[in-house]
Amino acid sequence: MVMDSLVSLPTSHCHSPLFTSKPHSSSATATTTTTTTTTTSTSVSFSLSPPPQPPEPNIRRPKSINSSPKHKISSNPLKNFSTTTPTPTPTPTTSTTNNNFSHVPSPGETTRTTQSLVSKLRLSSKLFPPPPPPPLLHDTRKATQISEPEAPSPELEKPENFRQHGKVFIGNLPSWIKKHEVAEFFRQFGPIKDVIVIKAHNEIHRNAGFGFVIYGGPPPVAEKSAVKAVEFDGVEFHGRVLTVKLDDGTRLKGKAEERARWVEGYQGQDLSNKSKWHQExxxxxxxxxxxxxxxxxxxxxxxxxxxxxxxxxxxxxxxxxxxxxxxxxxxxxxxxxxxxxxxxxxxxxxxxxxxxxxxxxxxxxxxxxxxxxxxxxxxxxxTLVTYSILVRGFAKIGNSEAADYWFEEAKERHTPLNAIIYGNIVYAHCQTCNMERAEALVREMEEEGIDAPIDIYHTMMDGYTMIGNEEKCLIVFERLKECGFTPSIISYGCLINLYAKIGKVSKALEVSKMMESAGIKHNMKTYSMLINGYLKLKDWANAFAIFEDLVKDGLKPDVVLYNNIIRAFCGMGNMDRAIHTVKEMQKERHRPTTRTFMPIIHGFARAGEMRRALEVFDMMRRSGCIPTVHTFNALILGLTEKRQMEKAVEILDEMTLAGITPNEHTYTTIMHGYASLGDTGKAFEYFSKLRNEGLELDVYTYEALLKACCKSGRMQSALAVTKEMAAQNIPRNTFVYNILIDGFGLLLNFFSLIY
Incomplete structure (x- = not known):
């Protein structure tokens, strides 16, 4: 009767869950008297008692047991696995399935199975360590062993399993060959996904003589292309016999082995995921x-x-x-x-x-x-970023045509454009004072639905400042405020710079007061702009007053401000104080530039103190400043005004040896020097050099020729020079007419003395 009652129980009441919500609860395990596992297609019951006799034929068997669907064995042994496996209790239970009976595995078998599976779950084993193995039970009876097979120990796969479909090894390549040349040759066998040419260790422009070609497409298509390429093993390529074979996966297998050692550790030790080298x-x-x-x-x-x-x-x-x-x-x-x-x-x-x-x-x-x-x-x-950098680079050197070219190419390849590249192209045209084109670009940007940032407003204000258009600069400033932008120190600085450049320093001071009332303090640039405005007016006292305000605000002068102060001292004629300022500047660890020494050299040269001018020139070189064409021009100007033409020509030769090309101002200064001496031959000689080197001819150049001709009494040559000026569309100014009048006056005086 007991047997009948056990057999007739429903199947749902005969199975207990394999994993519980409390994996480490010992009470749950202790109170369990019957455990049935369903890890395979049949029910396995754990029993230590002898197998009972088969039931009598007249006993009715439930169909639910025999007709239960067979579960498919999963290909993944780790699926539905938990880190805690309940230890079976050696309590005798009975379950009938096809007249076969199973037994409880020995504790050693259970421990090995658990540890082999847990070793595969690296993260789980770190977060939830497995429970300690149970004590060994000495069984007096030997049960029939029908247990689950142990999980196979992880072994490294063969290299063939690491092969990448469509990957071909290419050996004996020429050391100078490039990727695109290899791709052009092997493209005949199929579409190429990538070409890898291994570089040489020390020589960056050469390769190591081998590489890989990876064909694209679905795996069968890529493999077919690779097989076609291998058929050409031994083909001649640029004078080399190539070795072409399928990649055997050895390289990837080595990487997999190394990674397995890093991840799993050595000899079961609990090591970190990365090696010591990787951690460092x-x-x-x-x-x-x-x-x-x-x-x-x-x-x-x-x-x-x-x-x-x-x-x-x-x-x-x-x-x-x-x-x-x-x-x-x-x-x-x-x-x-x-x-x-x-x-x-x-x-x-x-x-x-x-x-x-x-x-x-x-x-x-x-x-x-x-x-x-x-x-x-x-x-x-x-990318669009690359195009934007190119446009900005050409804008900085003043090449707006090249900037337009790359902007148009970016417009063809990338749509829509962004505000950054528009800002750069607007900056390029503002630098060349082409404000009509800049306005057109701003309109185009707004039509494209791109909102102009505040930087573009500042760029437009700078452009109008360069051409001295006060009205439009103020319109942009008001437009900036209408669009919801709060004027910054850059906005006010643009207005201060505008008024300082056009000589309206009083309005610049009004803007500075407006800025201070808005809670914005002056910085070094705004102070420098005000000082520059006063220097243009030669108002040295107010320039030094602004400098004192700067010091009171706790700002430390920078190189630009020091240069302005030195320029002010030179304008006042206080050259010693200017040199003292240079030394003070060096004490503050500011490195002087050529613009620092330029006004000092020019001041001494104009005063006729060429010895001191050359001393400052040597001081500039010792300070690490490389002389520029403007520095040499200042020396040449001083020497020509003192009519020391031999020394002026020596400076010109030294300038050429230093690799600095003379400009039109250099030759014009030399011509004026020879003209003051009446040396027409030398004046025409340097005029020919200037024209042969393709430099710009302006009215000052022709003034030097006229001066030389009139000084020597060659008025016919002077009239020929004026005709050439008309042919070159160079207008005559008052100085040209004064030179001609002086020339004819000298000629009349000469004839009056004769007759």
């Missing part, structure tokens, strides 16, 4: 990014942090190229870029854009364009 490398990378964000001005610390990274990745190289680009150090940016390529890391569009930015900041647009051509050759996309 990751730490140095984090330190580098931290220094780059917190102390970008300390370039030595940034470079040291970068050099500490063992084998930097593409990201670190890109950040370093971008850092040098922002500093304008295009040579170190290029060096870092080539160092990245020498390690076999191919640059992306982002890295190339950073290099183009470096050349654009350094105003070397030829190299920037060479980088763009290289990007096109290698099939790298030129």
């Amino acid at each position: 490398r990751e730490g140095s990378r984090r330190l580098f990014r931290k220094v780059l964000d917190s102390e970008p001005e300390n370039w030595q610390k940034v470079v040291i942090a970068f050099e500490r990274i063992d084998k930097p990745s593409r990201r670190e190289f890109g950040l370093m190229v971008n850092y040098y680009a922002r500093r304008g150090d295009m040579h170190r940016a290029r060096e870092t870029f080539e160092r990245m390529r020498s390690r076999g890391i191919e640059p992306t569009s982002h890295v190339y854009t950073n290099l183009v930015h470096a050349y654009a900041v350094g105003r070397d647009m030829e190299e920037a364009l060479s980088c763009v051509r290289k990007m096109k050759e290698e099939g790298i996309e030129i």
Whole structure:
């Protein structure tokens, strides 16, 4: 009867859940008297008692047991696995399935199975460690062993399983070959997804002699293309017999083995996911990014942090190229870029854009364009950011035509454009004073639905300042406020700069008071603008008064402000105080520039103190400043005014040896010097040099020729010069007529003396 009652129970009451919500509860395990597992297609009951006799034929068997659907064995042994497996209690239970009886596995078997499965769940084993193994039970009876097979120990797969479909090894390549040339040859066998050419270790422009071609498309198509390529093993390519074979996956297998050691650890030890080398490398990378964000001005610390990274990745190289680009150090940016390529890391569009930015900041647009051509050759996309940098670079050097060309190409390839590239092209035309084109671009931007940022308003105000259009500059300022922008110090600075340049310093002071009433304080640039305004008016007292206000506000003068103060002292004729200001500037650790020494040299030259002018010239060189054409022109001007033409010509020869090309002002000054001496031959000689070198001929050049002709009494030659001026469409000014009148007056005096 007991047997009948057990058999007739419903199936739902005979099964208990395999995993409970409280995996570590011992009471739940202790109170369980009957456990039935359903991990396979049949029910397995755990029993230590001898197998009972088969039931009599007349006993009715429930159909629900025999007709239960067979469960499919999952291909993933870890599915539905929990880290805690209940330990079966050796309580005798009975379950009938096809007249077969199972037994309880031995504790050793249970422990091995649990540990082999848990070892595959790395994360789970870290978060929920398995319970300790139960104590061994010494069974007096030997049960029939019908247990689940143990999970196979993880073994490394064969190299063939790591093969990438469509990947072909290419050996014995010429060391000078490029990726696109390899791609052109192997494209005949199918579409190519990627070409990998391994770079040489030390020589960045050469490769290691081998590489890989990866064919694209679905796996069967890629594999078919790879097989076709392998049939051409031994083909001649640029004088080399190539080795072409399918990639055997050895390289990927080695990487998988290494990764398995990192992830699983060694000999069951609880190691971290990454090796010690990777941990140190990751730490140095984090330190580098931290220094780059917190102390970008300390370039030595940034470079040291970068050099500490063992084998930097593409990201670190890109950040370093971008850092040098922002500093304008295009040579170190290029060096870092080539160092990245020498390690076999191919640059992306982002890295190339950073290099183009470096050349654009350094105003070397030829190299920037060479980088763009290289990007096109290698099939790298030129992004809108790259185009914007090109437009900005050409704008800075004043080449608005080139900026327009790249802007139009960006418009063809990228739609819609953004406000940044529009701001750059507007800046390009404002720098060349082409305000009509700038206004048209602003209208076009608004028609495209792009809102103009406040920077474009400032750019337009600067453009109108350059052409001295006060009315339109004020219109833009009012429009800025109507659009909801709050005027900043840059907005007020544009107005101050406008009034300072057109000589309305009183209105500039009114704008400064308006700015202060709005709660905006002056900065170094606004003070410099006011001082420049007073210097143009030669109002030295007010210029020094503004300087005193600057010091009272707690601002420290910068190089530009020091240059303005030196210019003021030179204008007053106080040359000693100007030299003292240079020394004070050096004490404050400000590096003087050529503009610092220019007014001093020019002041001494005009005063006829050429010895002191040359001393300051040598002082400038010792300070690390490279003389410019304007510096040499100041010396030549002083010497010609003292009629020391031999020394002036020596300075001109020294200038040429220093690699500095004379400009039209240099030759015009020399011509004026010889004209004052009446040396017509030398004056015409330098006029011919000026014209042969393609320099601009202006009215001052012809004035020197007229002066030389009239001084020597050659009035016919003077009239010929005036005819050439008319042919060149150069208008005559009052100085030209005065020179001719003086020439004819001297001639009349000469004839009156004779007759």
